[in-house]
Amino acid sequence: MTIYFYKVSDPYGCFSNFSVHPIEVEGLYWQTVEHYYQAQKFVRTENERLIQVIRDAKTPMEAAQIGRDRTLKLRCDWEEVKCQVMWQGVLTKFLTHTDIQVILLNTGEELIVEDSPTDYYWGCGQEKTGQNQLGQILMNVRQEIRRRLPKN
Template sequence: MIEEDLYSNLAAIPITLDSFTWHSAEQFYQASKFTDEAIIKKIKACQNPFRCAAIGQTREFKIRDDWEEIKIDVMERAIRARFDQHPELTEILKRSKGTLYDHSAADSFWGIGSNVTGKLLMKIRDDLQSET
């Protein structure tokens, strides 16, 4: 896996949150959009992060009412878990320099454009660097 992939929420790097081991940050994020147990169960059963993203974007189920208010916090929680639970990744992030980008041209919020994922990674990097 190349270093840039380690920063991707689609990377198949397991995280444990809410008493469940998720196959990726993306899987946790997509499941967190919903309150309906049927779609959450479907996302939990999915092991492919790209497929999890597709399931979460189908709009087959209603997204929780507060999603727009909490989605950045949910993503930050998932990204923090990835680095907190994988010390080798923490060291790579701490050594990174400059601006980090999510090079997703298809998503102007998380990726190219607002680069919210990159901003969260840099915030977490700054927090980790200040701990040492």
């Protein structure tokens, strides 16, 4: 059975980057993975000041709106590093919060799909033909956590 997730309030909502599960990466606190991910777009750019603005955003949606502003110049290597940034945020989230780590591990080997009707890169899109990169990362994080668990 494929596991679909999208909204935080839905079953498996903890898989969303908008779920309020704070993380710490390189000594910095982030309210959500979305805050972390959006801020990384501006590392070493003329808009680097936005990193703090995004960190301080009251909601993940506010952080996303800032980071998705098409008028802002992103770091030159963003397309090359964005999946690694997402991996770091998602892995840190599930290593930090053991309650949701259990939920992820309990998905067994099921396919995990971000059921975004509009995102064909991170999600599956309306026609379910998208790349589902976030679902792929979650399944890889699931495997990585299993690899790190002590063997009985």
